[in-house]
Amino acid sequence: MNARNYFIQGAIDPVFIGEQIAKHSSKHDIGAHSIFLGQVRADEKxxxxVAGIEYSAYEDMANQAFSKIREEAFEQWPLNCLHIYHSTGxxxxxxxxxxxxCSSxxxxxSIKAMKQIVEGIKHKVPIWKxxxxxxxxxxxVQE
Structure with missing residues (x-):
């Protein structure tokens, strides 16, 4: 089974985020959207x-983990849609x-599902920072 690609090279452009949200205005069965944005912090160590983070992953394995998280979310919550994008590089x-x-x-x-999805990404997807x-x-970074 070929997993979908959840990765974007480099930073995620806010314009891209706005375009993704706008695409859902014609879906009249959606009453709520939950959005999570992860941003790189200037932590001091x-x-x-920190000036930036370089993300890397074994993409085939990571894409399979993203797909599993997505499938589990649809099984557990009445979601209309779910989109996940993670940076590499x-x-x-x-x-x-x-x-x-995610939308429901x-x-x-939507809020409960988002919490579960983000925690799943953090703990189950093999991404190195x-x-x-x-x-x-x-x-x-070792977490």
Whole structure:
């Protein structure tokens, strides 16, 4: 089975996010959208600030994990749609690296589903993060 590709090279453009949301205005059975945006922070570590994060993944395995999270969300919650996009490559501080967008008839289901989806992504999808510090030194993130 070929898994769908959930990855976008580089930062996720806010214009792209707006376009994805706008596409749903014609779907009249949707009463709520939940949106999660992951943004790169300028954390300080050992006196240095993070300038960006370089994301990498074994994409076939990661795409399968994303697909499973998506299938489980549709089984558990009455969702109308669910879209997941994650960055690969360098994403600079302040830019977006994760965009999750789910819709349902009612807000409670959408909000509860979003929490489960984002936690699933964090704990089940094999994505590696390498923090690039302002002095260009590197720090691998272990979570």
């Amino acid at each position: 050992v006196g240095k600030h 360098l994403v600079k501080t302040g830019e977006l690296s994760l965009f999750v967008f 008839g009612h807000r409670k289901e 390498k923090e690039i510090m302002e002095d260009e030194s590197v720090h691998w």
